[in-house]
């Protein structure tokens with residue numbers, strides 16, 4: 001297919017949505033030798049993937065669906081090299097580093113340690129000495145020394161920069177007006193500015209996926225349920241070496257960045273598409289952080305923000321081919337674990353679209369008719 005008009009960008013694969021999932025999916029297709037464009041309704045990587053904490057482990061993964069573990073474990077093996085390659089290619093360091101994660105209370109310790117053993121995750125239960133600076137109730141504590149983090153905004157910036165170098169075309173601030181569909185195939189995506197043509201279309205629209213499907217594919221059965229779930233975070237302007245590892249207490253956590261700044265997160269709120277930070281959440285998170293780690297009292301809060309997680313019922317994303325539209329696939333709905341599942345999820349999606357052997361069992365993520 002060749003462009004029919006200068007305002008008709010053409011690529012083999014058009015990815016709609018440029019968060020972590022869209023970007024890593026693009027990387028997969030580029031590495032397989034395909035031409036890729038990414039279209040976003042706003043700026044690439046400014047939504048949930050920017051707002052998240054970057055802990056590269058689900059909170060209490062042993063309590064989550066096994067389908068999450070499958071993607072997490074595969075992704076954990078990919079992250080160190082991915083981060084290093086991006087740093088080398090772009091000079092922007094995604095700041096992957098294994099600072100470790102301390103968990104104060106694990107009533108289900110046996111389940112936790114079995115999960116670690118089964119998945120080759122190093123752990124220590126004898127770790128009371130690590131709680132000296134914390135004010136928290138301790139019950140069967142757990143120290144996971146290999147657990148890493150990535151710094152979301154830098155990871156995204158580095159990925160975008162790398163993909164640009166590799167020839168991916170980015171189209172930002174593109175509001176989609178129409179999907180041209182014929183014989184159960186997307187022929188074109190029309191925005192106010194362009195008509196995009198491609199052989200394959202990938203939806204990586206995070207929390208906006210249902211909205212997109214309702215708006216443009218309402219004639220087809222809706223097989224997907226993704227709900228925006230607001231999450232708020234705070235950033236303390238702490239100095240380097242104030243905190244050396246991540247700590248999880250209940251469902252809240254602190255994450256120290258390499259430059260010393262400390263994140264406190266997060267809320268989980270069902271507020272539709274409202275992502276305005278609230279004073280109430282700020283107070284709750286501040287209280288949590290200062291109670292847990294009194295050393296933080298000497299530092300100011302420099303930022304407070306919110307993002308919209310793509311919420312699914314049990315946190316398992318949809319990764320697969322659309323059952324009715326022949327050239328549409330979906331990689332969305334990663335809820336609280338989108339950063340940690342993204343590398344494997346992107347690989348799986350590309351495997352399915354390119355007819356390769358799937359890297360993990362694809363069944364749990366399929367979009368069922």
Ligand SMILES: Cc1cc2nc3c(=O)[nH]c(=O)nc-3n(C[C@H](O)[C@H](O)[C@H](O)COP(=O)(O)OP(=O)(O)OC[C@H]3O[C@@H](n4cnc5c(N)ncnc54)[C@H](O)[C@@H]3O)c2cc1C
Nearest residue numbers: 017019020021041049052053054055206231307338339340
């Ligand atoms: C406070 C908070 C803390 C988190 N902490 C962690 C953590 O520690 N670890 C972890 O693994 N995960 C965490 N997450 C979850 C993780 O951030 C998300 O699961 C992940 O970022 C989802 O990525 P995505 O690419 O699917 O969506 P997004 O990053 O939201 O990207 C979707 C993109 O699609 C675009 N888009 C939407 N609709 C359209 C349309 N119609 N046309 C064109 N473009 C469109 C949007 O503009 C956006 O750029 C956290 C999330 C939040 C909010």
